[in-house]
Amino acid sequence: MGMLTFDAIVVGAGPAGVAAALTMARGGLKVIIIERGRFAGAKNLFGGVFYTHALADVLPDYWERKPPFERPVTEQGYWMLSPDSVIRVMHKSERYRKEPADAYTVLRARFDPWFAEQAVEAGALLITRTTVTRLLKDERGRVIGVDTDRPEGSVYAPVVIIAEGVNNLLTRQAGLIASDLPPTHVALAVKEYVNLPAKELQARFGLSGPREGVAIDVFGDVTLGLPGTGFIYTNQSGISIGVGMLLSEFITHRLRPYEVLERFKNHPVVRPYLEGGEVREYGAHLIPETGYDRMPKLAGDGVMVAGDAAGMVDALHREGTNLAITAGKAAGETALAAHQQGDFSAAFLSRYRRTLEDSFVLKDMKQYRRMTDFLESSPHFMGTYVNLLNEAALRYFTAHGIPKREMEHDIIKMVRERRSFTGVAWDMLKLMRAMRG
Amino acid sequence: MGNNNHMTAPVAEVSMPHVNLDDLIVCLKYYVDEEVAHIRIKDQAICATCDPKPCLAFCPAHVFETDRQGRMMVSYQACVECGSCRIACPFHNVDWRLPRGGYGVAYKYG
Known part of the structure; x- marks a missing residue:
């Protein structure tokens, strides 16, 4: 290849990298x-909900470019699953029925190539089938390029944007983060794509047609009551179903991820939705639950990091790709400014972080900075309360021929047996702190 | 009112369904690198002394298995490149790299 020189190198063609490349x-x-x-x-997999606001920021005319979305999300909410019951809190509104919608279900092996194509049309060069093996640095430790696994595959640029994903090998080599994520700060998610004819799928989920879709997040028995969630999202003609838990929980309880997913699929509440469906794909991916306080430094000399590699995930609202796109755009704009000034120092590139501090990306991450610790320190939270709610509902909805006042006492007594009054108060206090930041 | 003890059964008592992982793996598209294994065990002796061997359970593609002699076998060909073993091996005994460009799993849906 010889001495290949560019104005900027982007590692990884996911949402963060493509947004950065497009902007530059x-x-x-x-x-x-x-x-x-x-x-x-090709390597990307996520649950399935994509938020369009960040895409509109980098690509205002994205709708005319026909993005390969699956279904707009017109109904969403939570299922709280006990071993034999469910409480559903779903929100459906006519107000979701405008297009472009705020959220769509998406399959990444279809969406990401389309998004990358937009960057190519804007003039970026996309090189696939090429693994970046290390960062190249000058004698003062400034990043000046990357090495790839192609013969004579070194590429040089005054600025490198790392968008390598959750396996943050280059971010570590850049010295932006000191150590690997521990298994307590990363979630492992497995997912299946289950094929179903569109008509059948619409009938099962109560959808009026292809312009309606459902996004369900599931708590409780789906993860055996352990910290984590499950999800069921409707695609055009298929269901994305999966479950994710902190990696440390899989280790502690010696659980096999595919068995946890199979158990979820076999739940009496879930099974009818999947009946007759054909599994077309299985996959697994890590999700960084790094949290605001453990994020890497976002910039060094000649280098910035965006997306999963930087831990940019809001697990509570299952957001990630929108944070990645917003961050990629901010990194791209910073690189443009750096070129104008001819200054690629860490000091100059640190305006990238300041931009994100003024945006929802770091504001949300800061607000939920205690969320991972909260779940980790309250492992009983999901199981105990979800089961309690289901049992309370069973009593509430059943006529036993006993006075209602006694039924109310029964429910309160049941709560007390499971968790002391101070225990409940403490849990709620911690939850509030985790939510409010 | 029935007894509800099963509602709070500890995780260890929950019976898990059997899954034939091969049925799931078979629908995945792989471009196998026959020359270079991107996952290697650094030191077999360490695996031999590792008691719980958590990788046998948490790996979503069941890449790790012990043979009759107790050696850790690595079926890197089935790997979906999640990186769990890189992070979670208690002895950091897994040499995990990205597959060479173009090799490894290629999702069709994702």
Whole structure:
């Protein structure tokens, strides 16, 4: 390849990397995106809900470019699952029925190639099937390029944007984060894509047509009451179903992820939705639950990091790709400014972080900074309360021929047996702190 | 009112369904690198002394298995590159790299 030089190098063609490349290419920079998969998205998997606001920021006319969305999310909410029951809190509204919608279900192996194509159209060079093996630094430790696994595959640029994903090997090599994520700060999620004819799927989920879709997050028995969630999302003609838990929980309880998922699929409440469906794909992915306080430094000399590699996830609201796109755009704009000033120092690039501090990305992450610790320190939280709610509902909805006042006492007594009054108060206090920041 | 003790059964008492993982793996598309294994055990002696061997359970593609002699076998060909073993091996005894460009899993849906 010889001495290949660009204005900017982006590692990884996921949402963060593509948003960065798109922004820089439109700003007139000569940009290369290096992707290890056979195509953008080949290695990517997520639950399935994509929020459009961040996409509209980088690509205002995205709707005319026909993004490969599955279904708009017109109904969403929570299922609180006990071993034999469920409480459903779902929100459906006519007000979700406008397009482009705020949220769509998405399959990444279809969406990511489309998004990358937009960056290519803007002038970025996308090189696939190429793994970046290390960062290249000068004698003062400044990042000046990357090495790839292609013969003579070194590429040089005054700024490198790392969007490598949750396995943050380069972020570590850059010295932006001191140590690996421990298993307590990363979730392992497994998912299946279950094929179902669109008509059948619509009938089962009460959808009027292809312009309606459901996103359900599931708590409680789906993870055997352990900290984590399950999900059921409707695609055009298939269901994305999965479950994610802190990796440490799989280890502690010696659980096999695919068995946890199979158990969820077999739940009497869930099974009818999947009946006759064909599993077309199985996959697994890590989700960084790094949290605001353990995020890497976002910039160094000649380098910035965005997306999962930087731990940009809001697990509570199952957001990630929108944080990644917003961060990628901010990193791209910072690179443009750096080129204008001819200054690629960590000091100059730190304006990237300041931009994110003023946006929802770091504001939300800061607000929920205690969430992972809360779940970790209250492992009983999901199981105990979800089961309690289901039992309380069973008593409430059943006529026993006993006075209602006694029924109310029964419920309160049941709560007390499971968790002391001070225990409940303490849990609620901790939850409030985790929510309010 | 029935007894509800099963509602709070500890995790260890929950019976898990049997899953034939091969049925799941078979629908995945892989481009196997026959020359280079991207996952290697650094030191078999460490695996031999590792008592719980958590990788046997948490790996979502069941890449790790012990043979009759107790050696840790690595079926890197089935790996979906999640990185769990890289992070969660209690002895950091897994040499985990990204597969060479173009190799490994390629999701069709994702």
